[in-house]
Amino acid sequence: MSAPLIEMRGITKSFGAVKANEAVDLSVAPGEILGLLGENGAGKTTLMNVLFGAYAPDAGEILIQGQPARITSSADALAAGIGMVHQHFHLAPRLTVLENLLIGIPGKSGRIDRAGGLARLAEISRQHGLTLDPNLPVSALSVGEQQRLEIVKALFRGARLLILDEPTAVLAPSEVDGLFSALRSMAAQGLGIIFISHKLNEVRALTHRCTVLRHGRVAGRVDDPANTTSAAMAELMCGHEIVPPARKPSTPGVEVLRLDGISTSKHSGTALRDVSLAVRAGEILGIAGVSGNGQRALAEVISGVRAPDAGRMTIAGQKVSRFSPREVQALGLGRIPEDRMTTGLVTNLPLADSMVLPRIGTAAFSAKGLLKPDAIRAFAEEQIKAYDIRCPGPMTRAGALSGGNLQKALLARELAFDPKVLIVSQPTRGLDIGAARFIHEQFLAMRAKGCGIIVIGEDLEELLVLCDRIAVMYEGRIAGTLDSADASVGRLGLLMTGAEGHG
Amino acid sequence: MSAVFEQIFQVGFLAAIIRIATPLAFATLGEMFSERAGVLNLGIEGIMLLCAMTGFTATSVSGSLWLGVLVAVLTGMLMGALHALFTVVLGLSQHVCGIGVTLFSSGLAYFLYRLIFGQQSVPPSIKGFQTVPIPLLSDIPVLGPAVFNQFTLVYIAILAIPLAAFVLYRTPWGLSVRMVGENPRAADSAGVSVIATRFQAVILGGALMGLAGAFLSMAQFNAFTFGVVSGRGWVAIALVVFGRWDPWRSAGAALLFAFVDALQLRMQASGLGHIPYEAFLMLPFIFTIVAMAVMSRNAVAPSALLKPFRREER
Numbered sequence: 001m002s003a004p005l006i007e008m009r010g011i012t013k014s015f016g017a018v019k020a021n022e023a024v025d026l027s028v029a030p031g032e033i034l035g036l037l038g039e040n041g042a043g044k045t046t047l048m049n050v051l052f053g054a055y056a057p058d059a060g061e062i063l064i065q066g067q068p069a070r071i072t073s074s075a076d077a078l079a080a081g082i083g084m085v086h087q088h089f090h091l092a093p094r095l096t097v098l099e100n101l102l103i104g105i106p107g108k109s110g111r112i113d114r115a116g117g118l119a120r121l122a123e124i125s126r127q128h129g130l131t132l133d134p135n136l137p138v139s140a141l142s143v144g145e146q147q148r149l150e151i152v153k154a155l156f157r158g159a160r161l162l163i164l165d166e167p168t169a170v171l172a173p174s175e176v177d178g179l180f181s182a183l184r185s186m187a188a189q190g191l192g193i194i195f196i197s198h199k200l201n202e203v204r205a206l207t208h209r210c211t212v213l214r215h216g217r218v219a220g221r222v223d224d225p226a227n228t229t230s231a232a233m234a235e236l237m238c239g240h241e242i243v244p245p246a247r248k249p250s251t252p253g254v255e256v257l258r259l260d261g262i263s264t265s266k267h268s269g270t271a272l273r274d275v276s277l278a279v280r281a282g283e284i285l286g287i288a289g290v291s292g293n294g295q296r297a298l299a300e301v302i303s304g305v306r307a308p309d310a311g312r313m314t315i316a317g318q319k320v321s322r323f324s325p326r327e328v329q330a331l332g333l334g335r336i337p338e339d340r341m342t343t344g345l346v347t348n349l350p351l352a353d354s355m356v357l358p359r360i361g362t363a364a365f366s367a368k369g370l371l372k373p374d375a376i377r378a379f380a381e382e383q384i385k386a387y388d389i390r391c392p393g394p395m396t397r398a399g400a401l402s403g404g405n406l407q408k409a410l411l412a413r414e415l416a417f418d419p420k421v422l423i424v425s426q427p428t429r430g431l432d433i434g435a436a437r438f439i440h441e442q443f444l445a446m447r448a449k450g451c452g453i454i455v456i457g458e459d460l461e462e463l464l465v466l467c468d469r470i471a472v473m474y475e476g477r478i479a480g481t482l483d484s485a486d487a488s489v490g491r492l493g494l495l496m497t498g499a500e501g502h503g
Numbered sequence: 504m505s506a507v508f509e510q511i512f513q514v515g516f517l518a519a520i521i522r523i524a525t526p527l528a529f530a531t532l533g534e535m536f537s538e539r540a541g542v543l544n545l546g547i548e549g550i551m552l553l554c555a556m557t558g559f560t561a562t563s564v565s566g567s568l569w570l571g572v573l574v575a576v577l578t579g580m581l582m583g584a585l586h587a588l589f590t591v592v593l594g595l596s597q598h599v600c601g602i603g604v605t606l607f608s609s610g611l612a613y614f615l616y617r618l619i620f621g622q623q624s625v626p627p628s629i630k631g632f633q634t635v636p637i638p639l640l641s642d643i644p645v646l647g648p649a650v651f652n653q654f655t656l657v658y659i660a661i662l663a664i665p666l667a668a669f670v671l672y673r674t675p676w677g678l679s680v681r682m683v684g685e686n687p688r689a690a691d692s693a694g695v696s697v698i699a700t701r702f703q704a705v706i707l708g709g710a711l712m713g714l715a716g717a718f719l720s721m722a723q724f725n726a727f728t729f730g731v732v733s734g735r736g737w738v739a740i741a742l743v744v745f746g747r748w749d750p751w752r753s754a755g756a757a758l759l760f761a762f763v764d765a766l767q768l769r770m771q772a773s774g775l776g777h778i779p780y781e782a783f784l785m786l787p788f789i790f791t792i793v794a795m796a797v798m799s800r801n802a803v804a805p806s807a808l809l810k811p812f813r814r815e816e817r
């Protein structure tokens with residue numbers, strides 16, 4: 001194999017007492033796709049931020065084509081031919097595709113070089129099959145297209161090494177295939193690619209070699225990912241064996257939630273069109289679909305945040321009339337919202353306050369219009385213990401907790417009240433294998449206790465493992481419902497793109 | 504009634520609109536640059552007052568009008584830099600700092616003016632800018648004398664509008680300004696310095712606010728009084744919203760406001776005497792409120808307006 005395009009040697013980076021990276025070595029050759037694996041907090045992002053110039057390492061060196069390089073800013077990294085596609089896109093939605101490409105590019109005689117930009121874009125599109133309309137505002141692009149723009153942006157700046165931070169997290173299965181073929185084409189033309197992920201099947205399908213990080217150190221390297229089992233890689237990541245939770249057969253009981261012909265107006269996002277579904281006690285129903293096909297509206301209606309224009313909903317046999325969060329909660333619904341930080345809890349308040357927020361007015365936490373701080377604190381302490389939520393204490397600012405611990409806290413606050421139905425959106429987004437495993441176990445335990453659970457998710461593998469039935473949403477409708485025994489990623493994928501009608 | 508209309512719609516009326524619109528156009532463009540970069544500058548009212556004072560003082564001491572303009576512009580840039588230091592570099596609240604800058608600048612203007620000129624029964628005045636007819640163009644009927652027989656600063660304002668649009672939409676720097684106002688992280692990862700770009704935009708804005716102040720004390724009133732700005736800075740902030748953060752629309756908004764203002768001045772003078780003059784004075788502001796209420800429904804502010812940028816934050 002040819003000399004490495006980029007080599008990181010002995011990179012160490014500490015934040016206070018925490019060593020985020022310790023003596024990490026990593027190299028990428030031209031034409032190579034390197035998988036960078038690790039759980040959350042393993043130091044992947046820190047390492048890439050060092051490479052991209054956002055952090056200065058405490059020790060270690062970076063070599064670019066054998067030459068030591070000093071990278072202290074993203075401008076340095078760009079000049080050195082390193083491009084990064086962040087997990088959260090760095091695009092300005094109201095500017096056009098071309099303007100987003102030309103930012104930071106010197107102009108021609110004082111003007112933006114539009115003609116030059118268009119020519120360069122056309123060339124990149126041709127080379128890698130990445131087509132984009134230069135004059136559309138970014139807000140008009142789909143998530144997949146925005147990601148394509150981010151990749152083009154890096155190539156536009158002459159990147160020879162492309163870093164992609166969990167690029168598939170936001171994509172539908174069909175889009176993932178497109179991304180992978182573009183990445184393979186780029187590698188074939190001599191680019192180096194670092195692919196960060198914790199989805200092992202993707203890493204095995206795409207990468208040539210893997211470096212696995214654990215607790216900031218290199219836990220191991222995999223030279224032949226395609227012929228290495230996921231279990232072996234998961235073990236490297238976690239340091240111990242991971243057994244997927246077993247879903248015991250169960251006999252669903254009575255209907256705990258029913259939606260009949262629910263439609264909403266197009267208030268924000270995709271509207272629901274005549275959605276009917278039912279969940280029985282002791283059953284987990286998955287809602288699959290490419291994000292933006294009405295899942296948010298569905299979650300909002302079920303959680304009582306938004307009233308539908310038509311249709312009726314019953315919880316445990318009782319009709320929901322007013323559609324307020326308090327009403328559906330009183331009827332026995334628990335909810336874990338999609339975005340932990342914005343709709344889940346109040347990041348600037350103590351964790352304990354967030355944990356009682358949905359039930360702040362109940363007798364358990366307030367009396368005569370005054371809060372009962374001791375009861376609130378005791379409740380939080382109890383849950384922290386029961387769910388092993390890692391935090392300094394109940395009065396810690398909620399925003400300071402890690403994603404996995406926040407999700408545990410949100411789960412605890414609902415499960416403590418024994419809901420008849422639980423609706424969760426993206427329950428394990430951004431969580432590592434260990435934390436996700438814990439959340440899954442809790443769902444299965446609730447299922448065994450006779451709770452009906454709706455899981456809205458984009459990770460089909462996860463839904464297939466967890467759910468008894470999976471309904472697929474497409475353009476605000478239920479495109480089909482499959483028993484998970486009959487479902488496969490391929491079939492669900494077809495439904496998700498609207499290719500298959502009611503099945 | 505027709506006599507009233509005749510009195511209103513004439514060359515003098517058109518000329519008055521242009522004259523009233525000029526300081527508003529400078530101020531609005533200045534505020535627009537600052538806000539496009541993501542920095543609300545509530546210091547505008549005070550900055551205009553201070554610049555009106557320093558420009559006037561420089562001219563009355565040196566006798567040179569253009570030196571006065573230069574001093575006013577430099578004052579505006581300095582105050583812009585002060586606001587940028589607080590809000591961009593230190594990342595403090597733009598509202599609080601802006602009001603602070605206005606209070607500080609106004610206080611400083613009063614203080615320095617008293618210190619330099621003392622208390623005089625007749626306020627000192629200067630021989631301000633004179634109108635400069637542009638050959639040929641000023642001979643166009645109606646439009647000629649109204650638009651092309653004006654102060655040089657008016658011509659500069661007219662040229663500033665397309666220039667601002669060019670800079671904002673056609674130059675790499677303008678793209679950087681728009682980008683740091685929409686998504687500073689995107690600009691940062693493209694190697695554009697967010698701090699520097701915002702700093703520059705706020706300072707450019709301050710320079711334009713300086714021109715607005717200079718126009719008031721050196722062309723329009725030829726004297727400095729404490730009421731020389733009287734809310735024009737605040738109006739400019741509204742006009743930026745009304746103009747949807749676009750140079751052309753912002754200038755149009757300034758023109759529209761000036762039209763209503765000129766109209767009410769004429770109406771005051773036109774013998775609709777039984778109505779108290781205060782009622783007319785309210786007109787432009789009522790217009791602003793109504794226009795804002797209607798227009799701001801669709802107006803979309805730069806996404807990163809009011810948000811300080813710190814690199815390490817997520």
